[in-house]
Amino acid sequence: MSEAVAIFLDGSIYAAWLFLVAVGLTLVYGVMKIVNVAHGATYTVGAYAAVSLCGAWAAGGGNEWGVYLPLVLAAPLVGLILGPLLERLFLRPLRDEEETVLMLVTYALFLILEDSVKFVWGVDPYFLAEPYLLPGGIDIFDLTYPVYNFGMLIAATVVGVGLAWFLSKSKSGRIVRAVIHDREVAMAMGANVDRIYLAVFSFGCALAALGGALTAPTVSVIPSMGVEVIVLAFAVVVIGGMGSIIGALLGALLVGFVRAMAVHLLPEAELFIIYLVMATVLLVRPSGLFAPVEARKI
Numbered sequence: 001m002s003e004a005v006a007i008f009l010d011g012s013i014y015a016a017w018l019f020l021v022a023v024g025l026t027l028v029y030g031v032m033k034i035v036n037v038a039h040g041a042t043y044t045v046g047a048y049a050a051v052s053l054c055g056a057w058a059a060g061g062g063n064e065w066g067v068y069l070p071l072v073l074a075a076p077l078v079g080l081i082l083g084p085l086l087e088r089l090f091l092r093p094l095r096d097e098e099e100t101v102l103m104l105v106t107y108a109l110f111l112i113l114e115d116s117v118k119f120v121w122g123v124d125p126y127f128l129a130e131p132y133l134l135p136g137g138i139d140i141f142d143l144t145y146p147v148y149n150f151g152m153l154i155a156a157t158v159v160g161v162g163l164a165w166f167l168s169k170s171k172s173g174r175i176v177r178a179v180i181h182d183r184e185v186a187m188a189m190g191a192n193v194d195r196i197y198l199a200v201f202s203f204g205c206a207l208a209a210l211g212g213a214l215t216a217p218t219v220s221v222i223p224s225m226g227v228e229v230i231v232l233a234f235a236v237v238v239i240g241g242m243g244s245i246i247g248a249l250l251g252a253l254l255v256g257f258v259r260a261m262a263v264h265l266l267p268e269a270e271l272f273i274i275y276l277v278m279a280t281v282l283l284v285r286p287s288g289l290f291a292p293v294e295a296r297k298i
Helices: 003-030 039-059 064-094 099-121 147-169 171-182 182-187 194-216 225-242 245-265 268-282
Strands: 137-140 143-146
Touching: 003 039, 003 143, 003 147, 003 194, 003 225, 003 245, 039 064, 039 099, 039 225, 064 099, 064 171, 064 194, 099 268, 137 147, 137 225, 143 147, 147 171, 147 194, 147 245, 171 182, 171 194, 182 194, 194 225, 225 245, 225 268, 245 268
Parallel strands: none
Antiparallel strands: 137 143
């Protein structure tokens, strides 16, 4: 019984983390048709921003429980700075280029941002343990789980529900969906596509930074931490279908639970199980499980 509970909890927590790091990637692709490799570097910048802001909070004598405020504020700060900078300077002038060209541009941005992180913060690892240790642990059967991990579940739920509400219920969300389906018609109807692209890309950067900021207390923060993340994020969105929010969610759940079962039942398969799932799904559904329907233009 305890092993089944452990698989369920480990799978849920890992799936929540995967969703947080992948949802911004699939949102940007769905709206802008850009495979944003720089997403991984933005994740890294978010982690470093969280370390810096939390360190400044502690140095200024802030309340120990208040450390979660700068931890969360790191994400919108990175989104507001990096999003407009990258979109306006590098992506907007190349908007009408092929997807392959844009992907190569974002790969170049990934390398630039990674080196920029080394220049600003150095190459030594940073540690931010206080937010992780402060809430303590909770006993479930004969297992003990850090309370912080359940905060990751709450964050993923809030992001998922918020995105679903925004895209389906709000006026701005309906305009974004119109741009997704047909940019030219949306422009003809008065939609400001430049502003929408800027907002969506900045929000995608903020989501990546949120994933990095919330992960920072659980790992050592190093400049190369975004490399593995972007590979995992691509695996999740490819399984779910590029551009699909619900696909990212279900892809994260599938990968999370399969990995948890591998860790507990077949540990030697953990390293490649994610990619085995991805290959199996693509053999059956080459465009992913929930890929949006592409409009055919004549």
